[in-house]
Amino acid sequence: xxxxxxxxxxxxxxxxxxxxxxxxxxxxxxVIDLNVYIHGKHILKDINLSIxxxxxxxxxxxxxxxxxxxxxxxxxxxxxxxxVKVEGQVYVGDEDIYAKNVEVTHIRKKMGLLAxxxxxxxxxxxxxVAYGPRLxxxxxxxxxxxxxxxxxxxxxxWEEVKDRLKTPAVxxxxxxxxxxxxxxxLAVEPEFILGDEATSALDPLSTTKIEEMFLxxxxxxxxxxxxxxxxxxxxxxxYIAFMYLGQLIEFGPSNEVFSNPKHKLTREYLDGSFS
Amino acid sequence: xxxxxxxxFKALMIFASVTILAVLLYILYVIISKGLPSLNWxxxxxxxxxxxxxxxxxxxxxxxxxxxxxxxxSVLISMVIxxxxxxxxxxxxxxxxxFSNTLRFAFDILFGIPSIVYGxxxxxxxxxxxxxxxxxxxxxxxxxxxxxxMVRSIDEVAVSVPQDLIEALKSLGATQYETLKVIVxxxxxxxxxxILLSIGRGIGDAATVLFTAGYSDSIPVSPMQPAATLPLAIxxxxxxxxxxxxxxxxxxxxxxxxxxxxxxxxxRYFGRKMSKSKL
Numbered sequence: 001x002x003x004x005x006x007x008x009x010x011x012x013x014x015x016x017x018x019x020x021x022x023x024x025x026x027x028x029x030x031v032i033d034l035n036v037y038i039h040g041k042h043i044l045k046d047i048n049l050s051i052x053x054x055x056x057x058x059x060x061x062x063x064x065x066x067x068x069x070x071x072x073x074x075x076x077x078x079x080x081x082x083x084v085k086v087e088g089q090v091y092v093g094d095e096d097i098y099a100k101n102v103e104v105t106h107i108r109k110k111m112g113l114l115a116x117x118x119x120x121x122x123x124x125x126x127x128x129v130a131y132g133p134r135l136x137x138x139x140x141x142x143x144x145x146x147x148x149x150x151x152x153x154x155x156x157x158w159e160e161v162k163d164r165l166k167t168p169a170v171x172x173x174x175x176x177x178x179x180x181x182x183x184x185x186l187a188v189e190p191e192f193i194l195g196d197e198a199t200s201a202l203d204p205l206s207t208t209k210i211e212e213m214f215l216x217x218x219x220x221x222x223x224x225x226x227x228x229x230x231x232x233x234x235x236x237x238x239y240i241a242f243m244y245l246g247q248l249i250e251f252g253p254s255n256e257v258f259s260n261p262k263h264k265l266t267r268e269y270l271d272g273s274f275s
Numbered sequence: 276x277x278x279x280x281x282x283x284f285k286a287l288m289i290f291a292s293v294t295i296l297a298v299l300l301y302i303l304y305v306i307i308s309k310g311l312p313s314l315n316w317x318x319x320x321x322x323x324x325x326x327x328x329x330x331x332x333x334x335x336x337x338x339x340x341x342x343x344x345x346x347x348x349s350v351l352i353s354m355v356i357x358x359x360x361x362x363x364x365x366x367x368x369x370x371x372x373x374f375s376n377t378l379r380f381a382f383d384i385l386f387g388i389p390s391i392v393y394g395x396x397x398x399x400x401x402x403x404x405x406x407x408x409x410x411x412x413x414x415x416x417x418x419x420x421x422x423x424x425m426v427r428s429i430d431e432v433a434v435s436v437p438q439d440l441i442e443a444l445k446s447l448g449a450t451q452y453e454t455l456k457v458i459v460x461x462x463x464x465x466x467x468x469x470i471l472l473s474i475g476r477g478i479g480d481a482a483t484v485l486f487t488a489g490y491s492d493s494i495p496v497s498p499m500q501p502a503a504t505l506p507l508a509i510x511x512x513x514x515x516x517x518x519x520x521x522x523x524x525x526x527x528x529x530x531x532x533x534x535x536x537x538x539x540x541x542x543r544y545f546g547r548k549m550s551k552s553k554l
Contacts, residue, residue: 001302017513028400074448077442077445077446078367081369082369105445105448105449105450106448108445108446108447108448109447109448111446112446113442113443115439115442116439117439118441119437119438119439119442119443120441121443121444121457121460122457122460122463123457123460131447132447135447135448135449135453136448143413148284181443184443184447185446185447188447188448194446216385
């Protein structure tokens with residue numbers, strides 16, 4: 001396991017950093033020297049991280065450590081907030097998403113975001129899932145129907161809603177809504193799924209369903225989850241990133257991190273000394 | 276001691292509520308008791324014939340239609356202006372940005388300006404453009420009156436659109452314009468309420484239309500013709516020395532009240548229907 005924070009004490013060049021980052025598991029999403037300031041406050045400090053491909057990576061850490069800020073940096077959701085300043089690079093494939101001429105919608109399309117609370121659109125179940133594909137120009141009813149059916153099946157919602165695709169999506173239960181949001185995100189064919197405490201508003205049963213979903217989905221997508229529950233991280237993650245006060249303290253395969261944390265802070269956090 | 280305090284305040288609250296209710300009921304009683312005897316089919320189906328204001332034949336169809344035309348026109352114009360403003364200060368600019376809050380403050384002031392000032396201002400604008408008192412002039416003046424109401428009531432629902440929804444749309448790759456389209460759908464119950472509130476306020480106002488829309492005994496067939504309105508119909512009939520005509524003012528008031536009542540019931544109905552389809 002490579003702990004980036006300890007590997008290179010003096011400032012290495014970008015190129016060196018790239019090599020370090022590249023020695024990590026196969027990755028299509030790399031964060032290099034990411035610094036984020038909100039209202040002038042240094043929220044993320046020199047984050048270097050590469051998200052392993054087709055794995056579940058859980059970002060854990062105490063409240064206010066910058067987990068969510070990091071996740072949001074990955075699809076440039078900070079763009080509209082003038083008080084947020086982002087420095088550094090995030091590479092999706094070979095493309096730096098913070099480069100000048102990058103079209104932001106193009107980046108966001110590659111990232112499916114699942115928020116803390118389900119955010120269904122004010123339209124029918126069908127239209128919710130079809131919204132993304134329609135944005136990208138798919139108009140034919142039959143094609144849309146296939147996509148909707150496929151994605152609803154992928155999240156295990158098809159059987160529950162197939163007879164009422166035209167009803168407003170808000171009538172679904174919260175757990176169903178969250179799965180609908182996942183299906184909606186998948187319908188634009190992203191490469192990554194970002195989850196910001198995606199199960200914290202759900203009941204245990206729905207949580208289990210969503211977690212199972214993630215375990216199936218990691219065959220096709222790289223998944224990054226911010227989570228507050230260590231147990232959830234233990235259950236589903238392949239990799240763990242532990243953050244503390246805006247720094248990435250430890251990153252590694254989850255069984256290693258959980259059984260033998262390298263860093264004192266990680267150990268204390270996992271032991272429940274602070275939360 | 277605490278107990279007494281509780282009781283005093285409870286009594287005050289009950290007293291205030293009952294007073295308001297009593298005033299409302301008394302107004303309705305006066306309008307109905309005086310207006311109902313004079314209310315007949317002629318009132319709502321005929322325009323005034325010669326000597327109407329001296330107690331002769333005819334009705335106020337001209338004013339009913341005038342008011343409806345006027346309000347339809349001004350609601351349309353103000354919607355075209357208010358919706359973009361509300362969307363701009365909430366979703367293009369940030370909700371709590373200095374610009375947005377300044378604009379909100381400005382609309383709050385406009386909200387409080389007496390309607391006669393809008394009437395006078397509208398009149399000035401009309402003179403500048405060489406317009407005579409006409410339906411169009413009235414529509415412009417009433418729009419000025421109604422825009423602040425509309426902006427603020429759309430703004431109120433727009434503020435409560437969850438940031439999560441906007442971010443969800445953006446994560447799907449929606450552009451600003453595409454995001455706004457969904458937001459308009461999200462706040463459509465609020466837009467309905469704003470429209471019906473504006474109708475209620477605009478249709479009952481006399482001062483704005485006094486100089487701008489003028490008054491006429493015939494039904495306006497073009498926006499350049501002067502148009503009668505219900506509030507002014509009430510005003511003119513009430514100033515008549517003939518008692519019969521005065522009572523017709525109450526009948527006109529009753530008609531106006533019924534129109535407003537229908538509109539506010541439909542506000543509630545639409546509001547409930549919208550929120551039902553939301554749950």
